[in-house]
Structures are given as structure tokens and as C-alpha cells.
Amino acid sequence: MKTDPRFPNLFILDHPLIQHKLTHMRDRTTSTRTFRELLREITLLMGYEITRDLPLASRAIETPMTPMQAPVIAGRKLAIVPVLRAGIGMSDGLLDLVPSARVGHIGVYRAADQRPVEYLVKLPDVEERVFILCDPMVATGYSAAHAADVLVARGVPASHILFLALVAAPEGVSVFAQKHPNIKLYVAALDERLDEHAYIVPGLGDAGDRLFGTK
Numbered sequence: 001m002k003t004d005p006r007f008p009n010l011f012i013l014d015h016p017l018i019q020h021k022l023t024h025m026r027d028r029t030t031s032t033r034t035f036r037e038l039l040r041e042i043t044l045l046m047g048y049e050i051t052r053d054l055p056l057a058s059r060a061i062e063t064p065m066t067p068m069q070a071p072v073i074a075g076r077k078l079a080i081v082p083v084l085r086a087g088i089g090m091s092d093g094l095l096d097l098v099p100s101a102r103v104g105h106i107g108v109y110r111a112a113d114q115r116p117v118e119y120l121v122k123l124p125d126v127e128e129r130v131f132i133l134c135d136p137m138v139a140t141g142y143s144a145a146h147a148a149d150v151l152v153a154r155g156v157p158a159s160h161i162l163f164l165a166l167v168a169a170p171e172g173v174s175v176f177a178q179k180h181p182n183i184k185l186y187v188a189a190l191d192e193r194l195d196e197h198a199y200i201v202p203g204l205g206d207a208g209d210r211l212f213g214t215k
């Protein structure tokens with residue numbers, strides 16, 4: 001896992017399998033079907049890395065041979081919250097990893113000034129839960145910061161929130177870090193910059209369109 005001295009809350013997951021799959025996702029000739037499969041696979045690999053620190057408790061079980069105390073994920077339950085719509089492509093991969101997780105949804109769209117407009121919030125109860133917010137692209141950072149605002153406003157502590165993205169622009173990471181310095185942001189790549197339409201360069205284009213085959 002790589003870090004960047006400019007952004008203390010940013011973690012770049014540089015595992016070779018993650019980087020390899022991301023290259024195929026960036027490639028403009030990759031089909032919708034393959035893009036969707038790769039997003040699910042890459043999220044599963046990233047999810048494996050980011051859940052590394054989940055606390056374990058011990059449960060009494062019996063194997064066919066003997067009783068034993070065996071490790072299980074402790075206390076706090078997980079909730080996966082995709083930011084609509086492209087985040088859906090990531091929640092599927094996370095659910096492969098933790099099938100019993102609760103799933104919330106936060107819907108925002110970008111207005112002409114690039115600011116997020118919220119149109120849907122549906123969340124499980126927040127008590128004692130760790131939340132994984134997911135959205136493939138952190139471009140301006142406004143939607144990511146807004147999604148985290150929604151959880152914080154409901155009383156979820158920053159230490160119980162992780163944000164998982166695929167590609168981020170420095171501009172967006174900076175906006176997110178200013179608003180939520182204590183929420184960890186995990187990405188597969190930190191790209192160069194935003195273009196004049198707030199798309200990430202080199203990026204991978206419009207993640208939602210590539211995922212759902214829309215224009």
C-alpha cells in the first residue's frame with residue numbers, strides 16, 4: 001500500500017493484480033461486459049485489503065474433532081454504501097466478500113456547477129456499524145465529501161467510515177481531505193488532474209456510462 005505525503009488520509013492499493021485490472025478498465029476498447037466484470041473483481045481485491053484491520057472476536061464452536069475458540073469478525077457489523085450510480089458496480093464486489101453486509105444507497109448527481117445534488121438517502125441503522133462508502137471516481141471530491149457528510153450527520157464517527165474508490169484526482173482528494181481529514185480514502189490510482197469538464201485525466205472516462213453501457 002502506497003501513501004502520498006500531500007494527503008495523509010489517502011492510501012493507494014498498488015497490488016499488481018489491482019493495477020493490472022485497472023489498466024484494462026482504462027483501455028477505451030474494453031467492452032461494457034468486461035468493464036463490469038473487472039470492476040467487480042478489482043473491488044473484491046481492494047475490499048480484501050481494506051478489511052484487513054477489522055477487529056476479530058472469538059466464538060466457541062465444535063469441529064468434528066474437538067471444541068475450540070475460533071475467530072470471527074467482531075461486534076460492529078458492516079454496511080456497504082454505493083454512491084449512485086457507478087458505486088453500484090463496486091458494491092457487488094464487496095458483497096461477494098461480505099455477503100451478509102447491509103447495503104445503503106446515497107444518490108447524488110452533478111449540477112452544472114459540479115456541485116452534488118442529493119436525490120436519495122437510504123441507510124441501515126448506524127449503531128455500532130462500520131460503513132464502506134464506494135464510488136469509482138473521486139473527481140472534484142464534492143460527491144465523496146457529501147456522502148461522508150450524510151453519514152457524519154447521522155452520528156457515524158469518522159473512524160467507522162472508509163471510502164473506497166478506483167481513481168482519484170489530486171483536486172478531489174484535497175477537497176475530501178479538507179472536509180474529512182479523519183476518514184481513510186482508499187484508491188487504486190491517484191491520477192494527474194481534472195480536465196475543464198471535471199473528468200479525471202488520464203482516468204477511464206465516465207464510469208457510470210462504461211459500467212451500464214449508456215451515453
Ligand code: URA
Nearest residue numbers: 139199200205206207
Ligand atoms: N466521473 C466519472 O465517471 N469519470 C470522471 O473522470 C469524473 C467523474
